[in-house]
Amino acid sequence: MNISIARDFSPYPHGRTSKDGEFSGERFRTEVLEPMLRRALDQHGVIQIDLDGVKALGSSFAEEAFGGLIRLAIAPSEDVREAIKVRYTKPWLRPVAENIENYMRDAAER
Template structure:
């Protein structure tokens, strides 16, 4: 499955929570990523390029690291999530957030 954020969601993604606006990281996670993990098999490719203003850290952290807070396991994310972008910094930032969340959860056990 391939999700193009600019085409499938918004050219102007912004904010962490739904209360921040209709194109928040929380909404993207809940309406696009979680259904993809629960209903699809195989890789989930998220294409980041094409948005008009880039991505804020709050959007990226909530959308991607938030998967682990919503019962998608680290192993599932690591195995199935593919980030496509010309900007390597975004890919690294997303995986850093995912790793940080995984470590926080590991410390709670």
């Protein structure tokens, strides 16, 4: 299973909640990420999150989408974290990918 944030959601994802705009982390989580995660967990699959193509990806978007996914407690946090794999080819996206991992880990520790 694959999600390209730029192609499947927006090349300009931003903001935490739907009040922050149409392409918020909350909307991405509820409309794209959560439904696919439920399918992946049912099928023991993995979701590849492709960051390529985004023009920017703010911390509030990423924390709400991915940290928020852990806080939903759909499944044990370890299972959710194992089901999400972040992919990128542009070097500038490495810190974004690392932040996503950190947001999920931090949410699991709370």
